[in-house]
Amino acid sequence: MSTRDKKIVLDVQNLKLYFRTQAGPVQAVDDVSFQLRAGHTLAVVGESGCGKTSLAKAILRLLPRNISTYTGSIIFDGQDIMKYDDEKFRREIRWHNIASVPQASMNSLNPVIRIEDQLVEPLLIHERISRQQARTRVAEVFEIVGLPVDFLQRYPFELSGGMRQRAIIAMALASNPKLIVLDEPSSALDLLSQANLMNVLKRVKQQTDATFILITHDIGTASELADEIAVMYAGKMVEYSSAQYFYTDAHHPYSQKLMASVPTLREDKELEFIPGQPPSLINPPTGCRFAERCEKRFEKCSMQPDTTYLENGSTVQCWLFEETGEVKHA
Amino acid sequence: MPSLARTLPEEQPTQQKAVLRVEDLHTWFEVRRMGFFKAGDVRALDGASFELYAGETISIVGESGCGKSTLAKTILGINHITKGSIFFDDEDLSTLDKEGWKRYRSNIGYIQQDPYGALPPFMTVKRILEEPMKINGVRDKAEQTRRIRQVLEEVKLAPIEDFLPKFPHMLSGGQQQRLVIARAMVLEPKMLIADEPVSMLDASVRVEILQLLQALQRRHNLAILYITHDLSTVRYFSERIFAMYGGKIIEKSSTAALLEQPLHPYTAALFEATSDPDAENLKTFKDVPAGEPPSLMNPPPGCRFHPRCRKMIKGLCDVQIPPEFWVQEDHAAACWLYKDEV
Numbered sequence A: 001m002s003t004r005d006k007k008i009v010l011d012v013q014n015l016k017l018y019f020r021t022q023a024g025p026v027q028a029v030d031d032v033s034f035q036l037r038a039g040h041t042l043a044v045v046g047e048s049g050c051g052k053t054s055l056a057k058a059i060l061r062l063l064p065r066n067i068s069t070y071t072g073s074i075i076f077d078g079q080d081i082m083k084y085d086d087e088k089f090r091r092e093i094r095w096h097n098i099a100s101v102p103q104a105s106m107n108s109l110n111p112v113i114r115i116e117d118q119l120v121e122p123l124l125i126h127e128r129i130s131r132q133q134a135r136t137r138v139a140e141v142f143e144i145v146g147l148p149v150d151f152l153q154r155y156p157f158e159l160s161g162g163m164r165q166r167a168i169i170a171m172a173l174a175s176n177p178k179l180i181v182l183d184e185p186s187s188a189l190d191l192l193s194q195a196n197l198m199n200v201l202k203r204v205k206q207q208t209d210a211t212f213i214l215i216t217h218d219i220g221t222a223s224e225l226a227d228e229i230a231v232m233y234a235g236k237m238v239e240y241s242s243a244q245y246f247y248t249d250a251h252h253p254y255s256q257k258l259m260a261s262v263p264t265l266r267e268d269k270e271l272e273f274i275p276g277q278p279p280s281l282i283n284p285p286t287g288c289r290f291a292e293r294c295e296k297r298f299e300k301c302s303m304q305p306d307t308t309y310l311e312n313g314s315t316v317q318c319w320l321f322e323e324t325g326e327v328k329h330a
Numbered sequence B: 001m002p003s004l005a006r007t008l009p010e011e012q013p014t015q016q017k018a019v020l021r022v023e024d025l026h027t028w029f030e031v032r033r034m035g036f037f038k039a040g041d042v043r044a045l046d047g048a049s050f051e052l053y054a055g056e057t058i059s060i061v062g063e064s065g066c067g068k069s070t071l072a073k074t075i076l077g078i079n080h081i082t083k084g085s086i087f088f089d090d091e092d093l094s095t096l097d098k099e100g101w102k103r104y105r106s107n108i109g110y111i112q113q114d115p116y117g118a119l120p121p122f123m124t125v126k127r128i129l130e131e132p133m134k135i136n137g138v139r140d141k142a143e144q145t146r147r148i149r150q151v152l153e154e155v156k157l158a159p160i161e162d163f164l165p166k167f168p169h170m171l172s173g174g175q176q177q178r179l180v181i182a183r184a185m186v187l188e189p190k191m192l193i194a195d196e197p198v199s200m201l202d203a204s205v206r207v208e209i210l211q212l213l214q215a216l217q218r219r220h221n222l223a224i225l226y227i228t229h230d231l232s233t234v235r236y237f238s239e240r241i242f243a244m245y246g247g248k249i250i251e252k253s254s255t256a257a258l259l260e261q262p263l264h265p266y267t268a269a270l271f272e273a274t275s276d277p278d279a280e281n282l283k284t285f286k287d288v289p290a291g292e293p294p295s296l297m298n299p300p301p302g303c304r305f306h307p308r309c310r311k312m313i314k315g316l317c318d319v320q321i322p323p324e325f326w327v328q329e330d331h332a333a334a335c336w337l338y339k340d341e342v
């Protein structure tokens, strides 16, 4: 089966998530659209504060109280789950079908409860299975993430950071979800534990055919797992590209600059930085949000760029590509 | 944009004079149970020797807990010395009186690990820069102003007048780190110790800060100790690279020689674990050792890496501590694999 034939498991259209603050709404996710095929991994990359975690929260509907806008459609497995009420969302979607590994979650395990009990508990609550079945399932996922089964009897403090993170991922796998959202799963880990974790995730990907959204600011690590790359800048998804092309042929001027700032161990290249800072997400510029820092800006950039669909399947939000692809007006 | 990569490693330190010399340096921390029973020592730094030259950068790489910050803090006099000595400008620090220490400290700028915790939140930029001068006897107002202007210009916090009254929380992460660097430079030091100066920052800001440090180095012929766990930045930024594991420096090399071929199995694992953005990465698994770094209270006998090392030589690696073997003129590894290659 070629990748094109794989079914679309997640179709996000015009998703917005704004937070209410005293200074005005923070446009953390602003009109984001993309599609993700079953079994694929999408890496969402971008600088701190560009809206990566907010996008994850919007998809998982794990929202803080101060929401001012939460609109758009999220078609998951054929159903518009934005239309579900909270109760239905909780019952049918979160955990069962879309699991999450939140940012910095390896420290969220309860230190005084044995690992097994912490993993079995949610299975008992969410699924109608016996304790024995739950324990069998937990032992299975522990093995998938490469942890010795007898570690289930330990307490979190007896495990290293890398092992705790694997236990958290095992927890997310336990319900056999169709989609798993991982927010910076390896950033807090040491280099070798990071590499081991990426090995584990790769193996999970091969063995379970799960679909992942991997949020990270580390593009090198992203390339270990990503079939697709989405670049966010100031709340906008400015590029969505197959990983096959992205690292060498990014289209959006921001993506190109971002890649030019990534140091490489094996290749000697000229590192560049992007002068200036991203705009505030409160009252951001009405035109292209990258314009202030973009060397290629021209008159038209004072308007928000449309999304262009390029021939190779990438999408890009930049006026430079208006002529090269099929434009979908905002 | 000036290339960091091509200019630096070829350039030799302008003066072949050791600013800093560290000999067999040990820092152990005593661990007490129930307040007073001595339970043992954490051998955080267990024998380090090297020289750092003017105009040169040595990168120290290694994973969390291997002793990088302990080395930095021992050189800075924040940690005690358990054994060994430190020489600065050929002067043995153990012979210095209080004034001598003050002079020594004002010659080392310190950029610490966490920029967000490094700056006092209730001081303005101006106060933050005045403070070290007051403490170190730069009392002349005109001189203070001159230096503040100079360092702010050098770290590009401009226009200067806008920044002087600001508080740290009003600055971005990158600007805060530039302020930390400005503060480190205000006493016109000969040497900088930068402990993970960019690990909390975004890729683009990292490059900006590293280029800034490099420009300062060129202008002032600074000696720099650059501590990092991120291997991918070191090639752009150092003449030499040292790798640490379990409290010891296990590999010392010129940047060029190390990039060509890491010698120590642990350094090789760090290389293997580092991902450059590449679509091919999807297809391969990383060949990295399992397990964890050793306890520094009960380190394994022999080579501290032996419990995780696939090349371990039984009866040797697990018994005797490997000495430093100089395999090339500019490249050494503390590993028994090289015992016959010297």
Ligand SMILES: Nc1ncnc2c1ncn2[C@@H]1O[C@H](COP(=O)(O)OP(=O)(O)OP(=O)(O)O)[C@@H](O)[C@H]1O
Pocket (backbone or CB within 6 Å): A019, A020, A021, A026, A028, A046, A047, A048, A049, A050, A051, A052, A053, A054, A055, A064, A066, A103, A217, A281
């Ligand atoms: N509850 C909230 N109320 C107001 N603003 C918020 C809230 N949560 C996030 N933000 C703001 O929304 C923007 C996006 O934040 P988000 O956490 O999604 O960034 P991120 O891309 O995940 O960054 P990082 O890489 O640092 O994790 C930021 O400007 C942030 O300050």
Ligand SMILES: Nc1ncnc2c1ncn2[C@@H]1O[C@H](COP(=O)(O)OP(=O)(O)O)[C@@H](O)[C@H]1O
Pocket (backbone or CB within 6 Å): B029, B042, B043, B044, B062, B063, B064, B065, B066, B067, B068, B069, B070, B071, B296
């Ligand atoms: N003041 C201290 N007291 C006791 N142990 C310490 C102290 N400082 C550091 N250590 C220990 O020394 C080891 C090395 O720490 P550190 O030098 O901070 O490592 P790194 O900077 O490489 O992450 C660790 O085991 C750490 O817990």
Ligand code: SF4
Pocket (backbone or CB within 6 Å): A252, A253, A254, A288, A289, A290, A291, A292, A294, A295, A296, A297, A298, A301, A305, A317, A318, A319, A320
């Ligand atoms: S739309 Fe204009 S300003 Fe924005 S990235 Fe494209 S060229 Fe640059």
Ligand code: SF4
Pocket (backbone or CB within 6 Å): B264, B265, B266, B303, B304, B305, B306, B307, B309, B310, B311, B312, B313, B317, B322, B334, B335, B336, B337
């Ligand atoms: S000394 Fe022996 S155990 Fe240690 S790294 Fe070398 S081969 Fe491995």
Ligand SMILES: [Mg+2]
Pocket (backbone or CB within 6 Å): A052, A053, A054, A103, A183
């Ligand atoms: Mg985040």
Ligand SMILES: [Mg+2]
Pocket (backbone or CB within 6 Å): B068, B069, B070, B113, B195
């Ligand atoms: Mg440290």
